[in-house]
Amino acid sequence: MTSKSINKAARKTIFYLFVTTLLVGILLPVYFLVTLSFLSTREAYQFPLPMTPALKTDLKLGYGERGYLLSVWERSEDDYATVLDTNDLDKMRVYIQSILGTKITDEELAEQIARLESSGEEEVFFTQPRNLLYNYETFFRVTRDAVPALMRSIQIALITIVISLVIGGMAGYAFARYLFRGRDALKFSVLFVRMFPGVAIAIPMVLILANMGLYDQPMGLALIYSVGSIGLTVWITASIFLGIPVSMEEAAQVFGATKLQSFVRITLPLAFPGLAAAAMYAFLGAWNETVAAIILTQFNPTFSVVVYQTLLGATGQVNLAAAGGIAMAVPAVFFTFFIRKYINQMWGGMRV
Amino acid sequence: MVNVLHSKSFKRRQKKIVPYLLILPVVIYYIFFWVRPVINVLVGSFTDINTGGFTLGNFAMVFQDPTFWPAFWNTAIIVVVSVTLEFFAALALALLINRKFWGSSYFLFLVIIPMALPAVAAAAMWQTGLTPHGWLNSLLFHLGILDEGQKIFWLGGYDATKARLLAIIILVDAWTVIPSVMIILLAGLQNIPKEAEEAGYVFGGNYFTVLRKITIPMLSSTIQTAVILRLISAIQIWLIIVLLLGFGRLPVLVERIVYYHEEVPGLDISYQMATGYTVIVSILVSIAAFFYLYVSGAFKHREDAV
Amino acid sequence: MAEVYLNHLTKRFGKNVVAVNDLNLQVHDREFLVLLGPSGCGKTTTMRMIAGLEEVTEGTIFLGDREITDLPPRKRNVSMVFQNYAVWPHMTVYDNIAYPLRLKKMSKQEIDKIVKDVAEMTSIGELLDRYPTQLSGGQQQRVAVTRAIAVYPEVFLMDEPLSNLDAKLRVAMRTELKAIHAKTEATTIFVTHDQSEAMSVADRIVIMREGEIEQMGTPEEVYDNSANMFVADFIGTPPTNFFDGEIRRANGTLHVVNPRFDMALSPENAALLQAYGKRDLVIGVRPENILLVDEADALLSTDVLVVEPQGSHQVISFEFANKIVKIVAPTHPPVSAGDRIHIDFNQRSLHFFDPQTTQAIDRPESG
Ligand SMILES: Nc1ncnc2c1ncn2[C@@H]1O[C@H](COP(=O)(O)OP(=O)(O)OP(=O)(O)O)[C@@H](O)[C@H]1O
C-alpha cells in the first residue's frame, strides 16, 4: 500500500466516522423514545433510566409478612428489590404483567409458588420473558378510542391527499404549462394563505363546519387540512410538471391522443414519483396535525389528539405516551421510507 | 348561438380560459375554507362585543395585555435565531448529502426521520428526555458526566432562566425542522450543473470560495423558497412550547391565541384577545415575509423554477 | 400521401412578436422539403402550426383538399420527430412505437406486425425491449423516427432531428433519413438551420428569415441563383464573398470598377446588367469561383492571410476592404500565409445584387 492510498483510506474512515457520529447525534432522541416505549412502568420511573429495554425479568419469590414476597432484579442497583408482599396471587400476576411488563400466566405463577413451598428453601429464583409490546397493548386498550381514532386519522390523511393533489395539482399544472395574466401574483398568493395562523382559522371554522354538518367529522378536518397543504402542493406539482418536457405531451397529441389521454398516459406516470412525494407532505401535515383537531373534534378525536391527551392528561404515563408517540410515528416514517427516493424531485423538477 | 360556438375567435378565447379554469377550484376552495374564516376573524377583531359596533378596543386590549410584549420579543428571538441556525445547519447537511457518498440515500432517509415524527411524538420524546428523571440525565449519568444523585433541571426549577428556556425550545424545534429545510436546499443543489462548480475549481477556487461565489448564488432562488416557508412557520411556533412548558411560562404570540381561546374560554375578553392576537400575528407574518422577499431581492428577479 | 398548402399563414406571440409573417407555401406530394434559416426565423413555429401544436393567428392550412387549420393535432394525420426526440421514458421502445397505433385502435397482431416491420427498416429490432434511458442519443433518435413512420402519416414533420447528434452520426443519419423517405414516400417537412444538411437531403429548400420566405427552390437553384444577398450568404460554406462595385462604360464594354480592381464584364453579364438602371452594385462570388491565375491574367493581387488545408482542397483567406475573403482552391499548387497570390473571378458564376434592396439583379431567364 502506498502512503497515498493509506491517506485516502484514513480520510474515508474519518469521513464515515463523522457521518456516523452525526447520525447518532440526530437519532439518539428517537432511540430513547423507542426504548422508553418498551420499558416497563417500573423501569420507566427509575433513575437512571436503563439505556436498553430488558428482554427478560429475573424474579425472586420468598415469604413475607402478609404472604409471599416478590422481588425483582434491578439492573441499575445490581440487586433484587422487593416490590410486593401479598397473599393474593391474582394481584401478584397482574403486578408482574402490568408494572413489570412481563409475561406470566396463572399456572406459571402457581408453579413457582409450588416450587417454593416444596423446595423448603427460603426463596426461589425464576426468569420470565418480557412482553415488549405491553405498553402498546395498554395504550390501545385503555386509551379512550385509540383504535377508532387511528382509523379516523388514516381516513383524514387519505382524503387530504386526494383533495390537495387533485385541486392543487390542477393549479400546479396550470402554472407550469400556461402563460397567463396574473400568473405570478396568483402563484405567490397561494402561499400567502399560510401567513394566517392555522389555529386561528380553526376557531371560526367550528361554526362554519357545524353549519355544514361536518363539525366533529373526519371530512371536516380533511377540508381544513387541505387548506394548508393545497398551497404547498401547488408549488410542488408546478415544479414537477415544469420538469417534464412539454414535447412529451405534444408528441402524444400528434400521435393521436386527446389532451386528457396525453395527460393521463404520459404526464401523470412521469410525474408520479414527484406526486408521491407531494402526497407525503400532505400526509404528514394531516397525520401530525393536533391543534385544529383538538378544536374541531369533540367525540371523534384523531389519533394525534389521543396521544396529546395521554401526554398531558391524567393517564399520562411516560412509557404509555412514548408508545403512543411511536405508534403515531411509525406510519409516517414508513411512508417517508418508501418515498425517500422521490423526495428530491419534489422541489427540483425532475430530469427525464 | 351555434354560430358563435363554432366561430374561430370563440374557440381561441376558450383556450385562454383553460389555465383559469384549472386554478378555479383552488380559488373556490380558498374562498370557502380560508377567506370566510379569515373574514370572520377580521370582522370579529374590529367588533365591540357588547354593542356590536366598530371598535379598535380589542387591539388596545391586546397591547395592554402584560404578556403581549414578552410574547412579541420571545417570538422575535426564536424566529431570528432559529431561522438562522436551521438554515446553516440544513445547508451543511444538504452539502454533505449532495456529495453522494456510499450510503448517502439511506443517510438521507435517516436524517429526515425527525421531520416525519409528529409534533406530539416529538414532544413526548423531549418531555421524557428533559425531566430530571429523564433519559438525557440518565445518559449523562451513564456516560459519567453526572454523579450519583446529581440532576440537571432542564426545564424546571426556579433557576430556569428565560434564556435557557429559549435556547432549549430553539434547539428542540431545530431538531424537528432542519430536515424539511434541508430537503428543499438539497433539491436545489442537485439542480446545479456539475460543470458550474467544476469551473470554479478549475479557475483555482477552494471549497469555500466555490461555495460562496458559485454554489450559493446559483442556489439563491431555492434559498428564498426555503427561508420564506420556514420564516412563515417559525413565527407561528407554539405547540412544542406548550407541550414542554405549558401555557404562560414562555409566552409567544400564537400561544397567546390558543391560550385565550382554549384556556380561558367563555369570557368576552378571551374572544377579543384571541381575534386581536390572530390579526396582529398575520400582519406580522406578512410584514416579515414581504420584508424578507424584498431584502433577498425576490421582487427584482423572478424565476419560474423554485 | 398528400400536399400541404400554407396560405397567408401568420403567427403572432402577444402583440409584438411576429414569428411567422404571411407565409405562402405549397409542399408537393412525396416531396422532401427543408425549412432552412437562422435561429429564431420561425421554422419551428411554422412546423408546429402544421402539426396543430401552435394556434394559427391568421391564414389557413390545407392537407390535400382538407382544411386542418383549427383541427386538434390528433385529427390531422401528421407525425413528427421532435428536436429532443420526446420518446416517452416510461415506455419501452416497443411501447413507444406501439402506443400511437393503439390510439388508432388497431388490433394487437396488426400493431405487432407494424412495429416489427418499421423497427426492421430503421434497424432497431434488437432495442425493442429496452427503455429509452438505456439508449444512446443516436438510438433514441432512431426510435423517434421509427415511431413517426409507424403511423403511416400523410405528412412527416421533423424539427432539427439531427441537431443533438455528433457530427459523424449526423451525416450518417442524414443518408438514412433520405433512404427511409425513399421507401415510405411520405411528404416530409424537415427543419434545420444547418445549410449543408439542407443541401444534402432536400428536394426543395425554403429559406426563411424573420418569419418570411426569402427563397424557395431546389438546392442547385438556391445555390447557383440565390435570390438575394441573405441567401447567398447563408447558403454554402464558406459563404459567398461580396465586393462592392460601380458600373462604368469604357471602350464600348461594361466594367465593374472597385478601388482595387477593374473588371471587364463578359457579354452575358454585360447583357444582364444592361437592364440595371443604377450605378452601384454588389458582386457575389462563391469561394470556388475565385480562381488562382498567373500574374498576367490577374484581376487583382494580394497577400495570403491564412491557409486552412482541408485534405481535398484548401481554403485561402485574404483581406479585402476590411473584410475577409475566402477562396476554395485545389491543394496544388500549395500556398502558405504571406504568399502573394493573383486571382480572377469565374465570370460564368457571378452574382450581382442591388445594394439598396439586397435583391439579386434578375437574370432574364429566371425572371
Ligand atoms: N411561445 C412563444 N412566445 C413568444 N415568442 C415565441 C414563442 N415561441 C417562439 N417565439 C418567437 O418566435 C420566433 C420564432 O421562433 P421559432 O422557435 O419558430 O424559431 P426557429 O426558427 O425554430 O429557431 P431555432 O433554429 O433556434 O429553433 C422567435 O423570435 C421566438 O423568440
Ligand SMILES: [Mg+2]
Ligand atoms: Mg426551432
